[in-house]
Amino acid sequence: MGQLSSGDLSAALPLSFYLRPTLEAARDLLGKTLVRRWPDGALSTGRIVETEAYLVGDPACHAFRGKTRSNAAMFGPPGLAYVHINYGLHFCLNAVTQEEDVPEAVLIRAIEPLVGAGRMWEAYVGAGEAAAVPPEERDAIGRLDKRIGAGPGRLSRALGIDRTFTHTDLTDAASPIYLSSEGEPVPDEDVVTTTRIGITKGADLPWRFYVRSSRWVSRR
DNA sequence: TAGACGATAGCCT
DNA sequence: GGCTATCGTCTAA
Numbered sequence: 308m309g310q311l312s313s314g315d316l317s318a319a320l321p322l323s324f325y326l327r328p329t330l331e332a333a334r335d336l337l338g339k340t341l342v343r344r345w346p347d348g349a350l351s352t353g354r355i356v357e358t359e360a361y362l363v364g365d366p367a368c369h370a371f372r373g374k375t376r377s378n379a380a381m382f383g384p385p386g387l388a389y390v391h392i393n394y395g396l397h398f399c400l401n402a403v404t405q406e407e408d409v410p411e412a413v414l415i416r417a418i419e420p421l422v423g424a425g426r427m428w429e430a431y432v433g434a435g436e437a438a439a440v441p442p443e444e445r446d447a448i449g450r451l452d453k454r455i456g457a458g459p460g461r462l463s464r465a466l467g468i469d470r471t472f473t474h475t476d477l478t479d480a481a482s483p484i485y486l487s488s489e490g491e492p493v494p495d496e497d498v499v500t501t502t503r504i505g506i507t508k509g510a511d512l513p514w515r516f517y518v519r520s521s522r523w524v525s526r527r
Numbered sequence: 528t529a530g531a532c533g534a535t536a537g538c539c540t
Numbered sequence: 541g542g543c544t545a546t547c548g549t550c551t552a553a
Contacts, residue, residue, distance in 0.1 A: 359534070361534075367534065368534090369534080372550080372551095375549080375550075376549090377548080377549060377550090378549095391534075391548095391549095392547075392548055392549085393533065393534060393535055393548095394532095394533060394535050394536085394545085394546070394547080394548095395533085395545085395546040395547030395548060395549095396535080396536090396545080396546055396547070396548095397534095397535050397536070399534060399535085401534090414534060416534085454536095458535070458536070459534070459535075460535050460536065461535090461536075470548095503534070504534075504535090505533085505534055505535065506533085506534055507533085525535095
């Protein structure tokens with residue numbers, strides 16, 4: 308369980324965090340905080356508990372066959388967001404790593420809602436369903452509803468993230484989404500390393516990381 | 528420009 | 541645990 312205090316959310320992870328081996332960045336992203344600044348200025352945050360790495364030479368990486376219009380962000384400088392659509396309907400949020408022209412990224416697969424869980428829950432279920440629950444009860448419901456964080460498509464939906472967020476600067480605390488260094492580091496004994504989910508190529512590579520003690524991991 | 532195929536999630540058995 | 545909705549993107553022609 309993550310703490311509910313917002314802490315110093317303005318401390319965005321610096322460029323140097325992304326400018327290093329992608330597997331290191333993927334593992335160290337566990338425990339860090341994903342921050343969503345809604346258009347009205349309200350914040351929602353979540354503790355990152357599951358990530359996957361996509362590397363150069365990796366057949367499962369979207370950039371494996373070279374640069375295209377849709378995967379161009381992966382070739383950009385580190386610290387940018389790359390959002391892609393999967394199965395025609397799910398958005399997946401990635402943080403680009405490594406220097407420019409090295410197309411590697413970390414997929415954020417699951418978060419534990421911390422601040423503003425009610426807002427995430429509203430975004431996930433829609434205004435119609437949300438209307439059935441009094442506003443003051445939505446935070447509590449959101450913090451229990453695993454649908455809003457456990458899975459890349461789910462967390463994107465709960466945070467209102469779509470393809471237009473590609474190229475967002477995740478190192479800038481003024482961005483609509485960014486990554487904060489706020490959060491306790493996850494000790495090695497609480498990190499599980501496994502193969503990635505839902506891919507057919509490169510399926511044997513152990514490039515997925517998750518927090519063992521978290522209830523919000525998408526799949527064990 | 529047609530055809531194939533997903534870095535998923537939800538519903539059904 | 542199995543099935544499939546659903547559509548953007550890439551590839552080949």
